[in-house]
Amino acid sequence: MKAVHFGAGNIGRGFVGLLLHEGGYELVFSDVAAPLVDAINGVSEYTVHEVGEGGERQQAGGVGRSPIESRDTVVTGFRAINSATHPDEVIEQIAGANVVTTAVGPTVLKFVAPHIVAGLALRDPSSPPLQVMACENAINATDVLRDEIVALAGVAWDALAGRAVFANTAVDRIVPAQPEGGGVDVTVEPFYEWAIERPPFGEDPPNIPGAHFVDDLAPYIERKLFTVNTGHAATAYFGAVAGIETISGALSDAGIANRVGAALEETSALLVAKHGLDPADLATYRATILRRFRNPALPDTVWRVGRQPLRKLSRHERFVGPAAEAAERGLSVDALVAAMGAALAFDDSEDAESVDLQRMLRDRDAASVTASVTGLEHDHPLFPRIEAIVAARQAELA
Structure with missing residues (x-):
């Protein structure tokens, strides 16, 4: 399984990428910051450090919270692509991916959309649909991304629509400014929540341990x-x-x-x-x-x-x-x-x-x-x- 994640910053590595890794996905980070891309490609693993007292990983509906101790998690099986200089490589990865996620900021989604449109055009129509989720601090950010994609595709969207499904998400994890000299390691709080719309996936939701799927995300x-x-x-x-x-x-x-x-x-x-x-x-x-x-x-x-x-x-x-x-x-x-x-x-x-x-x-x-x-x-x-x-x-x- 492969996941392409746009935004290789602290949230991308320390939250979304971490959970995708725990779900067994090969991770492909896409970013426009050349030094960050080079730094990621210069290592074979990075560590997510959970710090602070105990923390809680919140379960569905805000109930059944279970205390955990702070821990370190090593992430492997990843690489990064500079989407500004190598867009064709990103598009190729999207064409063969199972999941695409973002953590770029709501205003940047319009710059992600062209890559997804091009990737869908190359995608085998017989393969399962690409599962797209925008993990942003905004209401219905995936809908915003989908609207950008549909507008860009124009009349071609009728042929591409069946190649992707789009699910809104609600994400929550505090990832502060990182300490100097930490490389691509990330320090985060223990608490997190990732709620995802269930209906768009039908009987085939993505495998993301720690996320919970809900019928009504609002x-x-x-x-x-x-x-x-x-x-x-x-x-x-x-x-x-x-x-x-x-x-x-x-x-x-x-x-x-x-x-x-x-x-x-x-x-x-x-x-x-x-x-x-x-x-x-x-x-x-x-x-x-x-x-x-x-x-x-x-x-x-x-x-x-x-x-x-x-x-x-x-x-x-x-x-x-x-x-x-x-x-x-x-x-x-x-x-x-x-x-x-x-x-x-x-x-x-x-x-x-x-x-x-x-x-x-x-x-x-x-x-x-x-x-x-x-x-x-x-x-x-x-x-x-x-x-x-x-x-x-x-x-x-x-």
């Missing part, structure tokens, strides 16, 4: 995005405002911990109202998430986690997404709005989106910035709340 995607991603980013933005450098350090501040916890209580209230999730289970899940963020063995910085604030403040992302739905239902959004206010103050000269956001705040009126950044209509119940915090940030910059 609750898993939104529980993760609106708890892990919302909480992580909120911690980063509140921490940056307070002048604290690390995520664990930010949560050691009781005031910040309370504000993050309040934001997650609001997203949990939405998940209960929308999906009927159990409030007690969600309370346990929130506590687990915050404990993971406090892991001192994963010294993540507020600057790394907070980068790309424009994306994180966009319409269907971790703040505006749940806050908009909560506001439409008449639920509280005070803590989420406060977190968005902290995001507006995120000022990092090394992050292009942060620079763009601060420029917009200086150059445009509050209503224009609110509409442009959040994608909300002016008559949406959340719009005036965000317009007010935009105006407040602009007053600070004046």
